[in-house]
Amino acid sequence: MVLGKIVGLYGVEGWVKLESYSEPRTQIFKYSPWFVGIADSAVEYANVKGRAQGKGIVAHLHGVDGRDAAGALIGAEIRIPRSALPKPKRGEYYWADLEGLGVFNLQGVAFGKVSHLFSTGANDVLVVRDGNRERLVPFVPDEFVKKVDVDGGRIVVDWDKDF
Template identity: 85%
Template sequence: MAARDEKKLVLGKIVGLYGVEGWVKLESYSDPRARIFKYSPWFVGSADAMVEYANVKGRTQGKGIVAHLPGVASRDAAAALIGAEIRISRSALSKPKPGEYYWVDLEGLDVFNLEGIAFGKVSHLFSTGANDVLVVRDGERERLVPFVTEQFVKEVDIDGSRIVVDWDAEF
């Protein structure tokens, strides 16, 4: 699969301006947050319209982080990017350890309970602080299943494209 066609995952967002020479303030979802600069290229924009930027320069600045995207040379050009998501190709990530998963790898998997009842597909995940939550959709129906291995998530089979959960079909 070509890099441009490969699945992209959101790693951050442009949230403001820094200075007059095209620098932007970022919100980074990586941990630590400055790790976002280790990935290249960045695909900036929305899922429908992304511009590729290679070799982005950046640094921590006070309590935040700032970046300069190649070709963005003015405050006005940078202002047009506020709100844009920063995505990277899935292949830019290291291989997860056994029993660990990137959220992007779980999206689209079929979800079944222990009785074999199909719940739908994983739409996305979110974190509550206490645990992550699978959002499973089947048409109009949406189920929220805590992503707690052993207790609720019994099996994750990436190759088989399925997740088995210990969850009541009525929830």
């Protein structure tokens, strides 16, 4: 599971700036080990030290002790084993579990598959693509999202096909 990404450098001692996908953002430091890499190549880092810094977060990976070594990690994803995450409560989902699910409205019209999600602050939004068209559907259970069947690969939404 991807929990974040290395997006920049912080200082000269090998610290890096992170983009965290966890909520709250500093929750990322509670997981260990991290597997940091690009594509299928990754290096394991245990007991990563980090903190909030201004509006972002920063971390130091053991053995990454200079600006050049840290710079080589910019763009790398931070992953953890799925088994390290707690099981979601009933009615809660990890975004990664929703990505790729087919989306259908109440009339059975296929809208495509969930490409990704993003948060607006008020609610999360499903980005649904069918190749040519993209729909943004608010992920608001009971109001717009009527059923999520992760095992069946489907999400049913109350959404007009022309919207």
